[in-house]
Amino acid sequence: MELLISLIAGAVGGxxxxxxxxxxxLGVLVNSxxxxVGGGLGGQILSALGTGGAGGTxxxxxxxxxxxxxxxxxxxxxxxGLIRNAMAK
Incomplete structure (x- = not known):
């Protein structure tokens, strides 16, 4: 459940x-x-560190x-986005 919430929130955050x-x-699809990906990684990293509310409902x-x-x-x-812009220059 926590991973699903992180993924949905990541898409919204992106x-x-x-x-x-x-x-x-980068456009709606790439932003999402x-x-x-960032939401899943961020949620898992913070869960591993003991923050982010892991393990509870x-x-x-x-x-x-x-x-x-x-x-x-x-x-x-x-x-x-910053990497893409730096490579375009």
Missing amino acids: NIAGGLLKNAN VAGI DFGALIGQAASGGVGGGVLLAVI
Whole structure:
């Protein structure tokens, strides 16, 4: 359940980051895929570190997973967008 929440939040976070960072925007499909990957990685990394609300199904744990997935998706999209822009120059 936690992984699914991280993946969905990552897709949302990737699209929000793409909307806010116009130079990192890669289109809705690529934003979503990058966000899903980043959300999954971010959620798993934070779960392994003992943060992000891993292992629980209470409201706080779900919010923690959603936040870590969204941030992970946004960060990965921003990194990919910056790399793409640097390579284009």
